[in-house]
Each structure stands twice: as structure tokens, then as C-alpha cells.
Amino acid sequence: MPRLTIDGRTVEVEAGTNLIEAAAAAGVQIPHYCYHPRLSIVGQCRMCLVKIEGMPKLQTGCTTQVMKDGMVVLVDDDEVRAAQEGIMEFLLINHPLDCPICDQAGECGLQDYSFKHGQAFSRFEYAEKRTYSGKERIPLGSEVVLNMNRCIQCTRCVRFTEEISRTGELGLFQRGARTEIGVFPGKELSNELSTCVVDICPVGALTSTRFRFAERVWNLDKIPSLCSGCDVGCNITIEHRRGVVRRYKPRTNPAVNDHWMCDFGRSTFGRSAGSRLTVPTVIRDDGRRAAVSWKEALDAAIERLGRAEAEEIAILATGCVTTEEAFLLSRLAEALGTTNKSVLREVDRKREIPNPVGGVSGDEATPNRRGAELAGLHPGDQRLRADELVERDGASQCRVLVIADGDPGSRLHAPEVVERLRRSSSLIVIGWADSPLAAVADIVLPAASHVERDGTFVNSQYRLQRANKAFPSPTGVRSSLAIVGELLGSFKEDWSGLNEQAVFARLAEHVGAFSGLTFDTIPAEGIGLQMVAGGAPDSA
Ligand code: SF4
Ligand code: SF4
Ligand code: FES
Structure with a gap:
């Protein structure tokens, strides 16, 4: 591999690596706008100019590849700094400078580079800036709004629709200083990944209809986690302010979702804001639902489970449970002596996310059906x-049916399914949404939502990944792990009071696919279970 020196730091990179990536590997940042690692290189913003020893003029870092040993590159250099200041000066001539009301403020490439590479004055004294009158808020589709005045014509968005979504809705129109971005006549930006253009737009020209004016970004806490919208398992950051989730953004993982996520997945950020279960309830002998203490609710559940014959008990989970929760539910079934323990497979439309290794697709509505099956x-x-x-009359043969409920929209909440499940003599629901199923349950045990708990999911490619808790649950709510742990602990003492790490450790002892893994050492990019199990995880 060729070696080169950048600002005095020596680094070795694959032949063909461009200078922006080579510099990043050496810990040096070359500012850039039009370059994006997954898009074709166009070399048009000129922000990435660097000095290369032996070359008469500054060169663009994005278009210059390292091919052989000995290249000497300077970024920290007066000539380079003057070029960067010049480019920033040009870009800002016509930029509206409406940072106080711009959604991008706080995460804007123009703001950041103005601060780092710009200057405090402009030599241009134009009476009027170029503006695109009437084009300050053009809906390009249902998810994205364009403010043409803020656009710096980097064409990232155009290349995205040509090369990543392959839908080609966007183009450059007009010429010269009047060049503008737009959709082709008769089209709208309506592909399933459309909001990704907002993520890659380096300025506030493209904004998300879901997030516009919802929050200043510097007020948001950002927690790395996973989307629960399907079994692709896109890596995301949950962005919330004081427990109110404002948006999901993709988190880069080249093995799964790369830099992208789908619009549907983004839309699921609001799920946990719906009506919540916050207190345990029990239907009393007089038929009325009463709020009760946790002790009373758990005692009632334990008493019903203890009285039923083993094969009159069934445990049903949706694929929204974490692998650890599924494992405890499976152990609970075992402790009760019942073999009736299963996870519901909810088939949904197919979703596909491109990545450099062929992409990932999924067709289930829940993130972890496979993990739940592996866990027992x-x-x-x-x-x-x-x-x-769910589909037939099985519940009428149940003395006690325990359901770990899913997200709103789960098949479990369809009226005909609720009616069928209600045929069980006793229905116990562990869940967070005030769902139609919870509304008819004999015992309701309010649990943490998907953004309030730690755990693992196994995606459609059998990749084990960690989902993280973004903030605590409302007062009075417990994690499903604690709830099932308490039920299980009353039948098998040595299983009570376990946290995620401890449950995962026992899972790794019991299930071959997880053997040798520990909860805290699961890599940030996840790990393919088949590599660990040495065979198809299904058979583990
Ligand atoms: S809208 Fe954004 S991404 Fe598209 S060309 Fe303009 S600045 Fe670049
Ligand atoms: S593909 Fe699935 S996991 Fe990825 S963002 Fe969309 S719904 Fe979420
Ligand atoms: S990043 Fe190199 S020219 Fe734009």
C-alpha cells in the first residue's frame, strides 16, 4: 500500500484512495462540500483544495488519488488557507445568512466551515443578493422541502437520486448563477429513502417536513440505537429533548444501512409519544378495571399462572421484544412446564437499504423475530x-395467556385478533402502548417502550446489534425484563433480579448462536451470528 505524508503525518492507504479519505486516516480534516464517500466524485465545490509537493497549482483533494509512495500533501498552509477563505467568500455572497431561523443551524457545513476556514468580512458590496423569488419553500415531495436561496449547488442530492435510490427525480435546471435544483416535470421526490437527501445536503436548502421547526438541534440529546420499524435493523441515533423524541437519523454502518434509512423508519419516531400505559391494572371480580400496586398486579399474575395446568398456559411475544426479554419469557414457560411459547411473525412490505456489500432487505414489521426464536x-x-x-381459536383453550405486546400497528391490535385472544380465561398483557389488546386484558403490566430499554436485536441477516435506552421510562413503568424476571423469579428463584448483561450471559451459555459473546463487547457495528455459531443460527 502506498505511503504518503499529510501535514507531516505519515499514513499508508489502499492505492486509489483519494486525499480526503487519506487525510482522514491520518487525522487531518480536509473541508469539503460536494464529496460524499458513497457518491460519484464531481470536484465542483473547490473547498477541498490542497497543496501537493511538486505540483504547480493547488489540487482538489476529492479527485486526487494516492497511487504510489512518497506524495507530500499540505493542508495546514497559507496558500491553502487563502483558497479556502476565497471559496467561503464566494459561497457566502449570495447565501441568505438566515441562520437564526434555519433548521440546519447547529449542524450546517456552511456555518462550521465559515468558523474554521472563512473570514470575518466580505469584499463584495452587492446592493442585492441573488435570490430565487418564490422558491423559499418548495415541497419536492411529501417528506422534503427546498429553500433554493440556501442551496450551494453541490449536487449531492441529485447524485443521490441517480446513484443510491436510482429514482432520478432531481436535476439541475437553468445555467450559471441562475442554476437551480428541482424535480423533473411531472415527478416528485417520492422514493422510500427520500429524506436521506436532507441528511447529505451540507446546508439548510433541504429540510425534512417531519422535523422543520420542531426543535433547535443543539437542544437534542443523541443516543445511538436501532430502528424498530422492520427487520433490516438500521443503525440510528434517537434524538430527543427531555424524553420527547424529535427525530431518528441514520448512523453509519457499512455492513447494514451504510449512511441511509427509509422514510417509514424515520416516521416511527413518534410511536412512543402515543397513549401510554403507566400504572398496573387488574380487572376485579365485579368486572371493573382498577389501578393497583405492582405487588398486587404481579401477585395476581403469579397466582393465576400457579393455578393453571401447564399445558393450559401459553406465552406469546411479538418480534418487538429484545432477545433478552424473549429468553426470559422462554425460561418462564419452561419454569411453568408449558411448551406453548412462541413469537408472532408479522410479514410486511419488503424494504431494501443499499450498502457497499450488496444491501440488506427485510419483509417483517418487527425488528427481532429471529432473535426471539433463537432465544427460545x-x-x-x-x-x-x-x-x-392469532389466526384461529387457540386462545379459547388457554387458562392463562401471557402476551408481550408489540408496537402500535401490530397485527395483535386488529379487532378480530383482539377478540380471538380475549377468549382465554385470563389474559395478561405486558406492554407500553395503551392498545386495544391492553384495554381488554385482565392484568396489564406497563413496560418500558423501545426507546427506554437496552437490549439486542437480530436482523434479517442474523446480525446481532445493540439497541440502547435513550431516556428513563415514566414513573411507575418497569422494563419488560424486570417484569418477566419478577414473574420467573417467583417460580425459579435463581432467575430473579437479572439485568440485560446477566440475562445475555445466561443466553450465551444456553444458546449456541450466542456462545462466546458478552453484552458489553458486542461491536458497535454488530456481529454476524453465523460466524460465531459456526453454522446456520436457525439450527442453534
Ligand atoms: S439542495 Fe443541498 S444537496 Fe442539493 S445541491 Fe443544493 S446544497 Fe447540494
Ligand atoms: S429499512 Fe427498516 S430498519 Fe431501516 S429505517 Fe426502514 S423501517 Fe427502519
Ligand atoms: S469536495 Fe472536492 S471539489 Fe468539492
Whole structure:
């Protein structure tokens, strides 16, 4: 591999690496606007100019590849600084400078580079800036709004629709100083990844209809986690202010979602804001629902489970449970002596996210059906498995049916399914949404939502990844792990009071696919289970 020196730091990179990436590997930042690692290189913003020993003029770092040993590059250099200041001066001549009301403020490439590479004055004294009158808020589609006055014509958005979504809705129109971005006649920006153009737009020209004016970005806390919208398992940051989630943004993982996520996944940020279960409830003998203490609710559940014959008990989870929760539910079934323990498979439309290794697709509505099965909630041939309970009359044979409920929109909440599940003599629901199912349950145990708990998911490619808690649950709510742990602990003492790490450790002891792994050492990019198990994880 060729070696080069950048600002005195020596680094070795693959032949063909461009100078922006080579400098990043050496810990040197070359400012850039039009370059994006997953888009074709166009060399048009000129922000990445660097000095290369032996070359008469400054060169663009994005278009210059390292091919052989000995290149000497300077970024920290007076000539380079003067070029950067000049480019910033040009870009700012016509920029509206409406940072106080711009959604991008706080995460804007123009603001950041003005501060780092710009100057405090402009030599241009134009009476009027160039403006695109009437083009300050053009909906390009249902998800994205364009303010043409802020555009710096980097063409990242155009290249995205040509090269990543391959839908080609966007183009450059007009010429010279009047060049503008727009959709082709009769089209709208309507591909499933459309909001990604907002992420890659380096300025505030493209904004998200879901997030516009919702929050100043510097007020947001950002927690790395996973999307729960389907089984692709896109890596995201949950961005919230004091427990109110404002948006999901993609977090780069080249093995899964790369730099992208779908619009549907983004839309799921609001799920946890719906009506919540916050207190345990029990339906009393007189038929009325009463709010009760945790002790009373858990005692009632334990008492019903203890009284039922083993095969009259069924445990059903949706694929929204974490692998650790599924493992405890499976152990609870085992402690009760029942084989009726299963996870519901909810097939949904196919979603595909491109990445450099062929992309990831998924067609399930939940993130972790596979993890739940691996952890012990097999579809199997048991009498009261998920499809018997949900699609047929299985619940009428249950003395006690325990359901770990899913997100709003789960098939479990369809009226006909609720009616079928309600045929169980006793219905116990562990969940966070005030769902139609919770509304008819005998015992409701309010649990942490998907943004309020730690755990692992296994995606459609059997990649194990960690989802992280963004903020605590409302007062009175417990994690599903704690709830199931308490139920299980009353039948098998040595299983009570375990946290995620401890449950995962026992999972790794019991299930071959997780063998040798620990909760805290799961890599940030996840890990393919088949590599660990040495075979198809399904058979583990
Ligand atoms: S809208 Fe944004 S991404 Fe598109 S060309 Fe303008 S500045 Fe670049
Ligand atoms: S593809 Fe699935 S996991 Fe990825 S963002 Fe969309 S819904 Fe979420
Ligand atoms: S990043 Fe090199 S010219 Fe734009």
C-alpha cells in the first residue's frame, strides 16, 4: 500500500484512495462540500483544495488519488488557507445568512466551515443578493422541502437520486448563477429513502417536513440505537429533548444501512409519544378495571399462572421484544412446564437499504423475530403456537395467556385478533402502548417502550446489534425484563433480579448462536451470528 505524508503525518492507504479519505486516516480534516464517500466524485465545490509537493497549482483533494509512495500533501498552509477563505467568500455572497431561523443551524457545513476556514468580512458590496423569488419553500415531495436561496449547488442530492435510490427525480435546471435544483416535470421526490437527501445536503436548502421547526438541534440529546420499524435493523441515533423524541437519523454502518434509512423508519419516531400505559391494572371480580400496586398486579399474575395446568398456559411475544426479554419469557414457560411459547411473525412490505456489500432487505414489521426464536420462542409444533392463537381459536383453550405486546400497528391490535385472544380465561398483557389488546386484558403490566430499554436485536441477516435506552421510562413503568424476571423469579428463584448483561450471559451459555459473546463487547457495528455459531443460527 502506498505511503504518503499529510501535514507531516505519515499514513499508508489502499492505492486509489483519494486525499480526503487519506487525510482522514491520518487525522487531518480536509473541508469539503460536494464529496460524499458513497457518491460519484464531481470536484465542483473547490473547498477541498490542497497543496501537493511538486505540483504547480493547488489540487482538489476529492479527485486526487494516492497511487504510489512518497506524495507530500499540505493542508495546514497559507496558500491553502487563502483558497479556502476565497471559496467561503464566494459561497457566502449570495447565501441568505438566515441562520437564526434555519433548521440546519447547529449542524450546517456552511456555518462550521465559515468558523474554521472563512473570514470575518466580505469584499463584495452587492446592493442585492441573488435570490430565487418564490422558491423559499418548495415541497419536492411529501417528506422534503427546498429553500433554493440556501442551496450551494453541490449536487449531492441529485447524485443521490441517480446513484443510491436510482429514482432520478432531481436535476439541475437553468445555467450559471441562475442554476437551480428541482424535480423533473411531472415527478416528485417520492422514493422510500427520500429524506436521506436532507441528511447529505451540507446546508439548510433541504429540510425534512417531519422535523422543520420542531426543535433547535443543539437542544437534542443523541443516543445511538436501532430502528424498530422492520427487520433490516438500521443503525440510528434517537434524538430527543427531555424524553420527547424529535427525530431518528441514520448512523453509519457499512455492513447494514451504510449512511441511509427509509422514510417509514424515520416516521416511527413518534410511536412512543402515543397513549401510554403507566400504572398496573387488574380487572376485579365485579368486572371493573382498577389501578393497583405492582405487588398486587404481579401477585395476581403469579397466582393465576400457579393455578393453571401447564399445558393450559401459553406465552406469546411479538418480534418487538429484545432477545433478552424473549429468553426470559422462554425460561418462564419452561419454569411453568408449558411448551406453548412462541413469537408472532408479522410479514410486511419488503424494504431494501443499499450498502457497499450488496444491501440488506427485510419483509417483517418487527425488528427481532429471529432473535426471539433463537432465544427460545420457537415457532415449533406446540399446540398453542402464535398462528393458532392469532389466526384461529387457540386462545379459547388457554387458562392463562401471557402476551408481550408489540408496537402500535401490530397485527395483535386488529379487532378480530383482539377478540380471538380475549377468549382465554385470563389474559395478561405486558406492554407500553395503551392498545386495544391492553384495554381488554385482565392484568396489564406497563413496560418500558423501545426507546427506554437496552437490549439486542437480530436482523434479517442474523446480525446481532445493540439497541440502547435513550431516556428513563415514566414513573411507575418497569422494563419488560424486570417484569418477566419478577414473574420467573417467583417460580425459579435463581432467575430473579437479572439485568440485560446477566440475562445475555445466561443466553450465551444456553444458546449456541450466542456462545462466546458478552453484552458489553458486542461491536458497535454488530456481529454476524453465523460466524460465531459456526453454522446456520436457525439450527442453534
Ligand atoms: S439542495 Fe443541498 S444537496 Fe442539493 S445541491 Fe443544493 S446544497 Fe447540494
Ligand atoms: S429499512 Fe427498516 S430498519 Fe431501516 S429505517 Fe426502514 S423501517 Fe427502519
Ligand atoms: S469536495 Fe472536492 S471539489 Fe468539492
